[in-house]
Amino acid sequence: MTMTTVGQTVVCAFEALLPERGVAALLGDVQIALFRTHDDEVFAIGNQDPFSGANVMSRGIVGSRGDVPTVASPMFKQVFDLRTGACLDDPEVSLPVYPVEVVDGQVVVGPGDY
Known part of the structure; x- marks a missing residue:
């Protein structure tokens, strides 16, 4: 069993995440x-x-702008930086980001405001 720090949550196995999908x-x-x-x-x-x-952001289109990993909203197609949550099309808007790491093959998120 993998131990995590207080506030961290094991979400899924890394292998359960398909590349370029949310x-x-x-x-x-x-x-x-x-x-x-x-x-x-x-x-x-x-x-x-x-x-x-x-x-719906998990259904967005994963891509990049230069070396910036991005996701485009499936609704109105605004593009967001996956590292910072900043909207590249409207800098005054952003998404919350959560710390995430892979520990012993498991995706661990947090701690965050959830």
Whole structure:
């Protein structure tokens, strides 16, 4: 059994995440979106699209702008930096980001505000 620090949550096995795809997870009362990029980095952001209010970011299109890993909202197509949550199309808008790491093959998120 893997021990985690207080406030951290084991969400899933790393291998359960498909490259360039997102999945949603519920941590407490907060929906997050997890993404595994083509180079096996894992990111966790808020799942709620700030422009539409819909919990759909996990269904977004994963890509990049230069060396910035991104996800495009499936609703209105705004693009967000997966590292910082910043909207690249409207710098005044951002998504919450959550610390995430892979420990013994498990995706661990937190601690966060969930």
